[in-house]
Every structure is written in structure tokens, then in C-alpha cells.
């Protein structure tokens with residue numbers, strides 16, 4: 001297939017681009033490099049630099065694309081609370097421009113990076129796709145709005161759409177890994193302490209109603225996540241919109257993640273316990289039964305493999 005990957009210079013988009021190329025697809029990356037890196041685009045993919053709003057229509061028009069994989073977004077929860085307008089504009093506004101460009105060019109399929117943040121504070125665990133969606137921040141709300149628009153474009157314009165709701169993505173795949181300039185994610189931050197780049201891990205709260213008092217999350221290896229995108233691409237059917245959670249179904253506390261990082265790196269990794277981070281739910285764990293039963297996807301790599309691959313990637317840079 002001829003595929004447009006928006007955000008393909010970023011962490012997850014660059015991994016998925018590499019997997020798509022390995023599977024024999026033609027890949028064009030559209031990225032404004034606002035948080036991505038030109039050299040993260042895998043060899044064999046063509047990079048077009050620009051925003052979706054300014055560039056998508058020109059790239060898609062008359063070019064015969066079969067599908068779009070849409071990763072481009074702003075995705076820092078804290079920033080979204082400070083600048084909600086930016087998140088609605090960059091996430092929903094730019095996605096609408098992309099969808100209109102797809103419609104004008106007759107591109108029939110889209111796979112979209114949605115998020116566990118669409119659910120907000122869960123009523124029960126593990127989280128099912130049928131559970132209530134009550135996002136607690138503008139990032140999650142803007143992603144949920146895009147899911148809603150995709151469902152409408154499917155119903156009213158015949159688009160084939162799949163929203164993949166990622167839980168906590170971690171690990172690396174060969175030369176592609178996580179290198180955000182502003183890094184908020186737990187595992188890369190713990191590994192930066194192991195490497196000596198930071199002094200101590202700041203644990204955000206130890207008074208949650210969990211076994212060790214720290215938050216529990218469901219970590220998924222970026223390569224397992226990537227495989228799900230290839231299956232989702234095949235599952236896009238005209239006129240339908242599917243939603244699938246993507247997690248491992250297993251929760252790990254912040255303390256447990258730090259312990260695995262200590263085992264893998266052999267380093268001490270000092271910890272400082274601070275206050276809770278605003279907006280963090282105590283426990284977020286996915287049920288991925290729907291994608292397992294409908295598309296035959298199963299996670300293959302555990303937390304230790306995620307940490308090992310992220311550690312190898314960090315030390316290679």
C-alpha cells in the first residue's frame with residue numbers, strides 16, 4: 001500500500017514507519033518536526049516537512065494514497081491543562097484539515113492514535129472500550145473528539161477508520177526510540193537517572209490506594225503496538241469506525257518499574273518521593289480482549305524487554 005504517516009518523525013510514528021517499510025509498504029512521512037527529529041525517519045521513507053493544515057491537501061491530492069496512519073499530535077497532559085486552546089487547535093483542528101484533505105483526495109482509510117486518556121478516571125479495572133469516556137484534561141478530550149469525528153466521517157462519508165487507544169508505550173525498536181526534548185514519561189526518565197544524566201527519580205505520590213502506594217500503569221512495547229497498526233490497517237472497512245484498546249492487561253506500579261530498571265541497568269537509581277502529579281488516576285489497566293479476539297493481536301514483550309530495549313537505545317545515542 002501507499003501510506004501517509006503523519007508524525008512519522010516522532011517516537012511511535014518512526015517505529016511504525018520502520019515496520020511498514022519492512023512489510024513492503026511505500027511510506028511518506030508528513031511531520032512539522034515540532035517534537036520529532038528528521039533523522040528518526042527510517043531510511044526508505046520520504047519526509048515532507050510541514051503541518052497537516054498547510055501541507056496535507058497538497059501531499060494527498062492526486063497521489064493515490066491507500067491510507068493514512070495519523071500520529072501527529074501534541075501529547076503532554078500538563079501542557080494541555082495550561083494551554084487548552086493549543087491542544088484543541090493542534091489536535092482537533094489539524095485532524096479536521098487532514099480528514100477534509102483525505103476526503104477531497106479520495107483516501108479511504110485511517111488508523112488513528114487515540115489514548116487511554118479518553119477514559120479519564122476509570123470506574124472499574126481493566127478498562128473496556130465500552131466503558132464511559134470522561135477525559136480529565138484537554139489532551140484526552142481533544143483525542144476523544146477526534147474519535148467522535150472519525151465515527152461521523154465513517155457513517156456520513158464512508159471512511160474506514162480505526163482508533164487505537166494506547167496505554168503506556170515504552171521500549172525501542174532498533175534505531176527508533178523515545179527522545180522527546182521535554183521528557184515526561186516514567187521509563188526514559190528513570191533510565192536517564194541510571195545513566196547519570198539526572199540525579200534522582202521523582203516519584204509522584206506514594207499515597208495512592210495501591211499495594212505500594214504508587215500509581216499503577218499498563219505498559220506496552222512499542223514494537224507490539226506497531227504490529228497492531230498493520231493489523232488495524234487491514235481491518236479498516238468502508239463506513240465503519242472501530243475502537244481498540246492497546247495494553248498488556250498487566251499493571252505495574254511506579255516502584256515496580258524502577259525496580260525492573262535497577263535489575264536491567266545494574267545501577268542504584270536514587271528516588272525522591274514528591275507530591276502527586278495533578279490529574280494522575282491511581283490505576284490504568286487495559287482490557288485488550290477486543291483486539292485480541294477480533295484481530296488476533298497479542299502483546300509479546302514484557303516490561304523487562306521494554307526496559308532493556310529502551311536502555312540499549314539510550315546508550316547508543
Ligand SMILES: NC(=O)c1ccc[n+]([C@@H]2O[C@H](COP(=O)([O-])OP(=O)(O)OC[C@H]3O[C@@H](n4cnc5c(N)ncnc54)[C@H](O)[C@@H]3O)[C@@H](O)[C@H]2O)c1
Nearest residue numbers: 007009010011012032033034035036051052072073075169
Ligand atoms: N507515548 C505514549 O505513551 C502515547 C500514549 C497514548 C497515545 N499516544 C499518541 O501517539 C501519538 C504519537 O506519540 P509520540 O509519543 O510518538 O509523540 P511524538 O511527539 O514523539 O510524535 C509526534 C510527532 O508529530 C509531529 N507533529 C505534531 N503536530 C504536528 C502537526 N500539526 N503537523 C505535522 N506534524 C506534527 C511532531 O513533530 C512529532 O514528530 C500521539 O498522537 C500521542 O497522542 C502516545
Ligand SMILES: O=c1ccn([C@@H]2O[C@H](COP(=O)(O)OP(=O)(O)O[C@H]3O[C@H](CO)[C@@H](O)[C@H](O)[C@H]3O)[C@@H](O)[C@H]2O)c(=O)[nH]1
Nearest residue numbers: 115116117167168184185186189202203204215254277280
Ligand atoms: O518522573 C516521573 C514520571 C512519571 N511518574 C509516574 O509514572 C506513571 C506513568 O507516567 P507517564 O510515563 O508520564 O505516563 P502517563 O501519565 O500514565 O501517560 C501516558 O500514558 C497515557 C495512557 O495511559 C497516555 O494517554 C499519555 O499520552 C502518556 O503520556 C504516572 O503514575 C506518573 O505519575 C513518576 O512518578 N515520575
